[in-house]
Amino acid sequence: MTGLTVTDLRVVYPGRPPVVAVDGVSIEVAPGEVVGLVGESGCGKSTLARAVCGLVAPAEGSVEFDGEPVTPLGLRRRSPGLTRVQMVFQDPYSSLHPRRRVGAQIADGTRAAARLSGADRPAPAEWLERVGLDPGAARRYPHEFSGGQRQRIAIARALAAEPGLLVGDEPISSLDASTQATVAGLMRELTVAAGAGLLFISHDLSVVRLVADRMVVMYRGRIVESGPTAQVWNGPRHPYTQALLGAVPLPDGLGTLPAAPPDDVEYPLEPVLHQ
Amino acid sequence: MTEARRTIAGTTVLEIADLRILGPGGREILRGIDLHLVAGRIQGLAGESGSGKTMTALASLGLLPTTLRASGSIRLLGDELLGMRARQWNQVRGRRIAMVFQDPSTSLHPMLSIGAQLTDHARIHLRIGRAEARDRAAGLLARVRVPDPEGALRRYPHQFSGGQRQRIAIACALMCEPEVLIADEPTTALDVTVQAGVLRLLRGLADELGLAVLLVTHDLGVMSAVADDVAVMRAGRVEESGERHQVFTAPRSDYTRALLAALPGSAEGVETLDDVRALVAQEQGKLA
Numbered sequence: 370m371t372g373l374t375v376t377d378l379r380v381v382y383p384g385r386p387p388v389v390a391v392d393g394v395s396i397e398v399a400p401g402e403v404v405g406l407v408g409e410s411g412c413g414k415s416t417l418a419r420a421v422c423g424l425v426a427p428a429e430g431s432v433e434f435d436g437e438p439v440t441p442l443g444l445r446r447r448s449p450g451l452t453r454v455q456m457v458f459q460d461p462y463s464s465l466h467p468r469r470r471v472g473a474q475i476a477d478g479t480r481a482a483a484r485l486s487g488a489d490r491p492a493p494a495e496w497l498e499r500v501g502l503d504p505g506a507a508r509r510y511p512h513e514f515s516g517g518q519r520q521r522i523a524i525a526r527a528l529a530a531e532p533g534l535l536v537g538d539e540p541i542s543s544l545d546a547s548t549q550a551t552v553a554g555l556m557r558e559l560t561v562a563a564g565a566g567l568l569f570i571s572h573d574l575s576v577v578r579l580v581a582d583r584m585v586v587m588y589r590g591r592i593v594e595s596g597p598t599a600q601v602w603n604g605p606r607h608p609y610t611q612a613l614l615g616a617v618p619l620p621d622g623l624g625t626l627p628a629a630p631p632d633d634v635e636y637p638l639e640p641v642l643h644q
Numbered sequence: 645m646t647e648a649r650r651t652i653a654g655t656t657v658l659e660i661a662d663l664r665i666l667g668p669g670g671r672e673i674l675r676g677i678d679l680h681l682v683a684g685r686i687q688g689l690a691g692e693s694g695s696g697k698t699m700t701a702l703a704s705l706g707l708l709p710t711t712l713r714a715s716g717s718i719r720l721l722g723d724e725l726l727g728m729r730a731r732q733w734n735q736v737r738g739r740r741i742a743m744v745f746q747d748p749s750t751s752l753h754p755m756l757s758i759g760a761q762l763t764d765h766a767r768i769h770l771r772i773g774r775a776e777a778r779d780r781a782a783g784l785l786a787r788v789r790v791p792d793p794e795g796a797l798r799r800y801p802h803q804f805s806g807g808q809r810q811r812i813a814i815a816c817a818l819m820c821e822p823e824v825l826i827a828d829e830p831t832t833a834l835d836v837t838v839q840a841g842v843l844r845l846l847r848g849l850a851d852e853l854g855l856a857v858l859l860v861t862h863d864l865g866v867m868s869a870v871a872d873d874v875a876v877m878r879a880g881r882v883e884e885s886g887e888r889h890q891v892f893t894a895p896r897s898d899y900t901r902a903l904l905a906a907l908p909g910s911a912e913g914v915e916t917l918d919d920v921r922a923l924v925a926q927e928q929g930k931l932a
Binding site: 409410501516545546547548549550551553554555557558572574575576578579580612613615616617618619620621622623624625626627628629630632 | 692693791805806807808835836837838839840841843844847862863864865866867868869870871872888889891892893902903904906907908909910911913914916917919920921923924927928
């Protein structure tokens, strides 16, 4: 089995009572496939992303990448195979090291890839060019760039490690609206071109609609609807998905107030799976 | 709740003319802003981060950092606000012009009950007693659809959800029956389903109370849903300003057009993956 396979994953945070953040989720991301994961705050989508990268330990179930279990990140260097799962975080202000040159940070990714196979790698400058930045920027520091540019650098660093799976946890939510679609599109193009899978997590449904092949909707730690993006977007069948899509305000200039579901409504947890 | 001081819908309430702000070292932050806030209408202020949206809002409340110098004119029903002393501002801020901030978990005081936060400024501004203030607060909480308004007055911010907190912050802003409500990214911290409720509330307040609302947001979807008039800012200037439908469907400025073209779901915007590819290619092209 190649790509990512998550089976019946449960993640529990300790507390009184314990918080079940992810409650029996199964999801697959094949190489070259873009899966969009949507849901509101607290639905468990970030926890799922962190479990996929080994940043939190599952309570039950398994996370496997290319048939190898993803072990929780410890103090020691993880097995080289797992550097093939890379992550792009939400906030490019805290995910880049402020005191290291951008080129050096991208070279970290390149080095991770070189440990797997010794072939020649593109230089950091070339990666910068691929994400649409000036190749001369390699000598500069993160503070010299705007938010959108930094996120491009974070994407370049992740892709330089030649991942088999790229996980983006809200990678566009801290960017200006006008650059969101471009950065999301760039992520898709570069990941698919490299033959890697992309798990794209976002609360912005209109962008997910554009870049994802498959769309997965999470609610209260579970997947409530999943299927090809066009099908889910055009014909949502789960009441929660319907409420979520109905609440998105569209910039069409018509002054249509989005539908507001009542505050205390509880949706069924039975999933709807499109073919 | 008393029905005092309602501005007649259609009156210009706040008039910002040629507002300029200079930063340290003569850096121009605002380069001449003109805006009219009209009773009963929502004026949207859009633009990217750093374009000066928030500075415009803060200047209208006399909350600019002291290192900045403002010139031009901000008139509230004829009274000039720029250059007023701190004591004079105290008669305006929170009373005639109120503000709702982005994040309700930081704009409400965590250690004070909702009742205390809603009534404090109203008792000072309006010189009303504790009981009257609490009645008014309960009435407003009901108006913004917070469940069990009487009980809510005795509770604390952490006992409410994010959406309810923002509703409470809005009720707090309305306590002194302001003529102008400034909302700076009021739904940015909220989930989309909760956002929908808050947007409906803002629209209702403008329509029913005749409030003049300045809605600062970078989200053009939000803008399209509730704003009557839209101004698009860029680098300290108003790039385009007009009635909502016109700005969204027939933008006059190239900048607005580019902004809309980059958005999924807008009239001329990206609709398919190929559009996104074109957008990415166009950006790469700019570099080459």
